[in-house]
Amino acid sequence: MRRNLILIALSLLVLLVQTLIIPQIAILSIVPDLLLIWIVYVALTRGQIPAMTTGFFLGILVDILSGGDSMLGLSALTKSVAGFLAGYSYNENKTAQFLSGPQFPLVLIFVSLVHNLLYFLIFLQGSDLSWRTTILQFGLPATLYTVALAVIPMFAFARHYRT
Amino acid sequence: MLKRSYDIILLFKEYILLAFYIAVALLLLATNQTSQVRAMRAGLLSATGALQDVFGVVPNYFALREENSVLREQNLTLNDEVNRLREARLENIRLHRLLGLKDRPAFRYLSARVVGATSQNLRNTITIDRGLDDGVLLNMPVVTADGLAGRVSSVSGKYAIVHLLLHRDVRVSARVERSRVNGIVKWTGGRSLSFANVPTSFDVQEGDVVITSEFSSMFPAGIRIGVVSGTRTVPGDLFRAVDLSPVVDFDRLEEVFIALHTPDSGRVAIDQRP
Secondary structure (H helix, E strand, C coil): CHHHHHHHHHHHHHHHHHHHCHHHHCECCECCCHHHHHHHHHHHHHCHHHHHHHHHHHHHHHHHHCCCCCCCCHHHHHHHHHHHHHHHHCCCCCHHHHHHCCHHHHHHHHHHHHHHHHHHHHHCCCCCCCHHHHHHHHHHHHHHHHHHHHHHHHHHHHHHHHC | CHHHHHHHHHHCHHHHHHHHHHHHHHHHHHCCCCHHHHHHHHHHHHHHHHHHHHHCHHHHHHHHHHHHHHHHHHHHHHHHHHHHHHHHHHHHHHHHHHHCCCCCCCCCEEEEEEEEEEEECCEEEEEECCCHHHCCCCCCEEECCCCEEEEEEEECCCCEEEEECCCCCCEEEEEECCCCCEEEEEECCCCCEEEECEECCCCCCCCCEEEECCCCCCCCCCCEEEEEEEEEECCCCCEEEEEEEECCCHHHCCEEEEECCCCCHHHHHHHCCC
């Protein structure tokens, strides 16, 4: 119970940081997705169901905070799929190894790519924007930026687990 | 039988849960404009708006000096323009009366500070520190001194979220100021807009200013939107592709103005008649 409460509190904190601070480090309108980094972390440390659930509820909150657009439910869908996919990498005996090694960014790259592909596929329905162009201009750079940001906690984990 | 079903559910619990979450998400996508969802948005917006208000102070402080200098210069130029426009307006009123035309109502503008911005996954929105308590309502236009910025898409007691022009859901009925050609302004990705539905034979040139037209029930007429940056004809297409550069600098929004304009109910009623 206590672990779940901590997970909820930290998830809300991550959402706050994503909403309030991350936009300040945007590069040409591209921002990293701290929520995806958090979902992958939850997947590697706690498994598929916690990661999916975290992704679903964080996604709903993100959709609500995006204003009255017609896409409430989209982030919930894509982030729960992201949590599901990332959860396949869960191994309770190798958590420390995965968090501090190349597995963390590799899983994040895969999950982020699938997340962005699915997101823009649905988001651009009924729009004149080209899906391919949007992926190349926004989806891929956002993935790279997200993985670049994930290097910071990865080094922190590596230092923590080696001492 | 029951035990077998239970075993199957346990075996595939992750997939069942994923299917449930996907089903709920799709249901939300299909029914997201209900009053319950709007109430949820308003509640959450009140909380996050207040936090954004607090965090927004730090980056703004360092830009104040430069902003002051720019604003003083703009003030001088605008004062001069106001004097000339005052004369033109008086002449316009006299001519309107001579022709017996209806006067267009002037709008009240409410200033608002931008306390937050989101540009994640193409959802370009800003959060402003005005809400229902200040008279802000859904779909009210939002402008800057340069031109049209967007419209209010979600509102709580003290804060509101604005969908910028750079959003897939924002389309504006517009016209070219010089040649009065009509069209629709929509977002084409990045910082670009397009002026669509313009037949190839109509007069639109690079450098033309595009403004909101009277055909829109949501935006008042005459607000600058963008400048034509290029036109091209696609062989076999009846319409011309017209690119617009927006007049508003969306990367530097710090203060905006909400036009306290609500659509004329009589006009909306007649527009909606079959």
